[in-house]
Amino acid sequence: MQFLLTAINAKFIHSNPAIYSLRAYAGEKLQPYIDLAEYTINNKMDEILNDLYKRHPNAIGFSCYIWNWTLIQELIVELPKLLPETDIWLGGPEVSFEASGILREYPMVKGIMVGEGEETFRDVMAYYVGNGRPEIGSKYHSFGDIPGLVMKERENRKRNLADLNELPFFYDRLLAHASMNMECQSFDNRILYYETSRGCPFKCAYCLSSIDRQMRYRDVKTVKRELKFFLSQKIPQVKLIDRTFNCRRERAMEIWRYLAENDNGVTNFHFEVAGELIGEEELALFKTMRPGLIQLEIGVQTTNWDTLKAVCRNTDIAHIGRAVGIIRDYGNIHIHLDLIAGLPFEGYESFKKSFNDVYVMRPYQLQLGFLKVLKGTVIREKAKEYGIVYHDKPPYEVLYTKWISYDQIRKLKQIEEMLELYYNSSQFMYTLPALQQAFASPFDLFEKLAEYYDEKGYFTSSPARSYRYQVLLEFAICYTGLRKDLLKELLTFDYYLRENAKSRPAFCGDLSRHWDEMCIFYQKEERSPRYLGNYSGYRARQMMKMTHMEAFYYDVWDSGRGTELRRHHSPRFVLFDYEKRNPVTGQAQSQVVELPKSI
Structure with a gap:
C-alpha cells in the first residue's frame, strides 16, 4: 500500500505544510506507506500526470485550493484512464464546503476529507494498512464510519477540532536528513511555513478564517523550542500562517521577545497581524530588533466605514496609520499593507480614497487585491444582495458590483500592475516621491501611468525590467514638468541602488x-x-x-x-x-x- 499526498503550489518558492502535517501525524507505523509529491501550477497537466503515473500509487490525495483546483479537476478526470485501480481522495478548503456536489460531479473520486485533516487522514491510512496488520489495526470497519469524510453514499459525522499541541513538528524530520531524502532538498530557496495557532477571533465576511472562530494555540514553550530549530538551521525565511498572530497580545509579545533575544542575524519571520492591536509595548520592542528580523503584514482592506461595517470589520484606521508610521520610521521592519477592491459600498472614487489613505502610511509593499468570493463565506451568501458578480471558476474573483463597474475593475487591474512594477518592486524609491509632487494624489499618479502604458501598448508587450526606467523617464517628461536632468539623476540613483x-x-x-x-x-x-x-x-x-x-x-x-x-x-x-x-x-x-x- 502506498498513499501519495500531492500538493500543487502557486509558486516554486512556496511549500505545502498541510501534506507534511498529515504524514507526520499519521505516526511512525504508517509513515512508510505515505509518499509526498509537490508541483506548481506552472507545470503542465501532462507533466504532472506523467509523474503520478510513474509513481503508480494505490491512492492519491490532492490538497485543493483556489489556485490549483482547475488543474486538479483536469487531473482527476484523466488519472482513472491510466491508473484505474488507484483511489482518488480530495481535501482542503476548496472542496470542504460543497463536498457532496463535487462527488456527484466527479464520481471517480472515492471521498473527500473535510476540514482539518490530520486525524481523518490517519484513520484513513490505518484502515488501508491495518487489514491483516493487528499492530496497526483500524478502529473503523469502513470508510463510511470515519469522521470527517464525505463519501458518495453518505456524509459521515463531523470531526472534532484537533488539539494543536498533539500535532508533531515535522520540519526537523524533513530537514535533518536532506542529504538522504530527495524531497527535503527541495526546501532550498523556498519559504517554510509554520503555525502557532488556528482559528481567528474576527468574522470578516470575505474570509474563510471567519468560519473557525474557536481559537486554539500551540503551547508557547513548544513554539519556542520549534522556533529555536529554525534559528539553529539558519533558515532564510519562516512565514507564520496564524491568521491573526497578535490576537492574544501577551502571547505574541513573549514570542517576539524570544526571537529578539535569540536572533541569529539571518532568519526572517513573517507575521500577519491586526494593526489596531499594536500598542506602545509592541512598538518599543520592535524598535530594538535587528533590521530584517521580522516583517509584518496588515490587512487594512478599505478605509470606507460603510464597507468596513458591511464586511464585519471593526478597524481603527487612525491607530493603524500611527503604528505603521512609527514602525516605518524605525526603518528595521518590512511593512506590507493590503487593500481589497470590489467590496460592498466601495465605488471607484471611494477606493481611490482608501488607496491614498493607505499609501501615505508608506508601507514597503502595498498589495492591491481583488475580492475573491470564496465558498463558505458570508460574502458569497450575500453576493446577490450586494450585486456582486464574479467568475464561476476559481479564484472566484469579482467582475463588478452595484458600486463599481467592470470597466473600473479593469482600470484598477492596470493600476495594480503599475503598483507592482514601480512601487512594490522597491526599484524607484527616490523617483516616485518626486513624481508624486506633480499629481493631486498618489492614486492619480498610478492612474495616469496606467493610462500611459495602455496608450503605448505596454500592457500587451511589457518592457524588460531595465527598460522600465526609460519608460518612466518618458512618462515623467510628458506629465510632471520636472527638469529632464533631475529625472535622469533620480532614475540613475534608483538604478544603481538595486x-x-x-x-x-x-x-x-x-x-x-x-x-x-x-x-x-x-x-x-x-x-x-x-x-x-x-x-x-x-x-x-x-x-x-x-x-x-x-x-x-x-x-x-x-x-x-x-x-x-x-x-x-x-x-x-x-x-x-x-x-x-x-x-x-x-x-x-x-x-x-x-x-x-x-x-
Missing part, C-alpha cells in the same frame, strides 16, 4: 570626465581605506568592479523629504557598496564621498 549593472543605461550621465579622479580614489582606498575597509586585500581595479561610483548635480537622496532639489554647480560623488545591503529594502549602501586630486 544593482551594479554591467551595461550603463542611456539615461545615465557621462562619467568619462571624472574617470581619472575616480581611479585615484580607488587607488587610495587600496593603500589606505577610508570608505571601503570591508574590501581589504582587493586591488583598486577589483574594487571598481565590485562597487560603483556616480556623479550627481542634485541631492537626489533627499527626494521625498519635502525639500526642493536644486542643481549644484559641481557634482557630488556617491559610492554604492553592494556588499552592504539594507536587509529591509535590499538597496546597496550609498554614501557621498570626497575624491582626492592626487594619490
Whole structure:
C-alpha cells in the first residue's frame, strides 16, 4: 500500500505544510506507506500526470485550493484512464464546503476529507494498512464510519477540532536528513511555513478564517523550542500562517521577545497581524530588533466605514496609520499593507480614497487585491444582495458590483500592475516621491501611468525590467514638468541602488570626465581605506568592479523629504557598496564621498 499526498503550489518558492502535517501525524507505523509529491501550477497537466503515473500509487490525495483546483479537476478526470485501480481522495478548503456536489460531479473520486485533516487522514491510512496488520489495526470497519469524510453514499459525522499541541513538528524530520531524502532538498530557496495557532477571533465576511472562530494555540514553550530549530538551521525565511498572530497580545509579545533575544542575524519571520492591536509595548520592542528580523503584514482592506461595517470589520484606521508610521520610521521592519477592491459600498472614487489613505502610511509593499468570493463565506451568501458578480471558476474573483463597474475593475487591474512594477518592486524609491509632487494624489499618479502604458501598448508587450526606467523617464517628461536632468539623476540613483549593472543605461550621465579622479580614489582606498575597509586585500581595479561610483548635480537622496532639489554647480560623488545591503529594502549602501586630486 502506498498513499501519495500531492500538493500543487502557486509558486516554486512556496511549500505545502498541510501534506507534511498529515504524514507526520499519521505516526511512525504508517509513515512508510505515505509518499509526498509537490508541483506548481506552472507545470503542465501532462507533466504532472506523467509523474503520478510513474509513481503508480494505490491512492492519491490532492490538497485543493483556489489556485490549483482547475488543474486538479483536469487531473482527476484523466488519472482513472491510466491508473484505474488507484483511489482518488480530495481535501482542503476548496472542496470542504460543497463536498457532496463535487462527488456527484466527479464520481471517480472515492471521498473527500473535510476540514482539518490530520486525524481523518490517519484513520484513513490505518484502515488501508491495518487489514491483516493487528499492530496497526483500524478502529473503523469502513470508510463510511470515519469522521470527517464525505463519501458518495453518505456524509459521515463531523470531526472534532484537533488539539494543536498533539500535532508533531515535522520540519526537523524533513530537514535533518536532506542529504538522504530527495524531497527535503527541495526546501532550498523556498519559504517554510509554520503555525502557532488556528482559528481567528474576527468574522470578516470575505474570509474563510471567519468560519473557525474557536481559537486554539500551540503551547508557547513548544513554539519556542520549534522556533529555536529554525534559528539553529539558519533558515532564510519562516512565514507564520496564524491568521491573526497578535490576537492574544501577551502571547505574541513573549514570542517576539524570544526571537529578539535569540536572533541569529539571518532568519526572517513573517507575521500577519491586526494593526489596531499594536500598542506602545509592541512598538518599543520592535524598535530594538535587528533590521530584517521580522516583517509584518496588515490587512487594512478599505478605509470606507460603510464597507468596513458591511464586511464585519471593526478597524481603527487612525491607530493603524500611527503604528505603521512609527514602525516605518524605525526603518528595521518590512511593512506590507493590503487593500481589497470590489467590496460592498466601495465605488471607484471611494477606493481611490482608501488607496491614498493607505499609501501615505508608506508601507514597503502595498498589495492591491481583488475580492475573491470564496465558498463558505458570508460574502458569497450575500453576493446577490450586494450585486456582486464574479467568475464561476476559481479564484472566484469579482467582475463588478452595484458600486463599481467592470470597466473600473479593469482600470484598477492596470493600476495594480503599475503598483507592482514601480512601487512594490522597491526599484524607484527616490523617483516616485518626486513624481508624486506633480499629481493631486498618489492614486492619480498610478492612474495616469496606467493610462500611459495602455496608450503605448505596454500592457500587451511589457518592457524588460531595465527598460522600465526609460519608460518612466518618458512618462515623467510628458506629465510632471520636472527638469529632464533631475529625472535622469533620480532614475540613475534608483538604478544603481538595486544593482551594479554591467551595461550603463542611456539615461545615465557621462562619467568619462571624472574617470581619472575616480581611479585615484580607488587607488587610495587600496593603500589606505577610508570608505571601503570591508574590501581589504582587493586591488583598486577589483574594487571598481565590485562597487560603483556616480556623479550627481542634485541631492537626489533627499527626494521625498519635502525639500526642493536644486542643481549644484559641481557634482557630488556617491559610492554604492553592494556588499552592504539594507536587509529591509535590499538597496546597496550609498554614501557621498570626497575624491582626492592626487594619490
